[in-house]
Amino acid sequence: MIKVEQYKREFQNEIDKMLLEISKEFEIPIFNNAQPIKKIKYDKYWVIQKNQEIIGTTAIVLIENNCAILKNMFVKKEFRGENFNVSQTLILKVLNWCRSENVSTIYLGTMEQFIAAQKFYEKNGFHKIEKNQLPENFIHNPLDTVFYEKTIFIPHSEIKKEYRIRNGNFQDLDSVKQLAQTTWKQFEKVLSNENWEKLERILYNEKLYIDLLQNSTSFVCENIEGQIIGMSFLVASGNPTEIYNEEQCYIRFVTVSDEYKGLKIGQKLTEACIEFAKNKGEKKIALHTSEFMQKARNIYEKLGFKIIKEIEPRYGKKYWLYQMHL
DSSP: OOEEEEEEGHHHHHHHHHHHHHHOOOOSSSSHHHHSOOOOOSSSEEEETTTTTTEEEEEEEEEETTTEEEEEEEGGGGOTTTOOOOHHHHHHHHHHHHTTTTEEEEEEEETTTOOOHHHHHTTTTTEEEOOGOOOOEOOOOOOOEEEEEEEEEOOOOHTTOOOOEEEEOOOHHHHHHHHHHGGGGGGGGOOOOHHHHHHHHTTTTTHHHHHHHHSSSEEEEEEEOOOEEEEEEEEESOOOOSOTTTTEEEEEEEEEEEGGSSHHHHHHHHHHHHHHHTTTTOOOEEEETTTHHHHHHHHHHHOOOOOOEEEEEEEEEEEEEEEEOO
């Protein structure tokens, strides 16, 4: 399991070993005498671990005028790339923290030979600048020759307007699980204690999310920082359950973060499932929902879903099966 935590002194030996391994990848030295650069007082310093092995680091130094410097952005070679998403996880940690501290601009320096790193920064909205455009109190690594900046403070009202929907994958497991557990907690107040405990046990069962990601077509909605704020899943026909028949493909677990309600994300996630089903030649698409999900029911009915029957109650509430012909 991959997790991010704050730096502790006992991590340093393992970090130094990781940095030495990275330095051996390049013909041109990345540290003076192949040693880590001298210690800097970081305002935040994170490590990322996989099964207690340190596989990456990043740090932030705050400077004047609500600016910051990104330091120590390193990832072990075998954990780079989209398969593990380590670099992306680290940069999102940095950006989220800087935003919480009202940082307006973040700067960094890197080396000419770090081509992949430069592409990564540019993908994440960093723009290349000249050395003379850096702030006066920028902390220099003498070996850095390439410099970037990124404006990261955006009013929250504008952040909420920016999102994209993409296909989900197994690397999203932790994010979709967290989204469900935080968002569905809103239903605790409409269920009895006993029924909420039943639902909560399901929400905290990792097998549910593994099954969804492995056995359906998943769609996730990301905000501009890459945080997953919505999701939906489409199961192909030929996978009947006690609710759905052989001919129906069906939508499961449409979820949108409370902070992003009102932006039609739930509707767009549902439409993504419908469009995919049509392209696959499906004839009937179905879903089930409850009396305590009235807003969701309004969306489904607006899109053309119709109730075909009431099904067995769940969690002490009425449920209906909806269907639409494609």
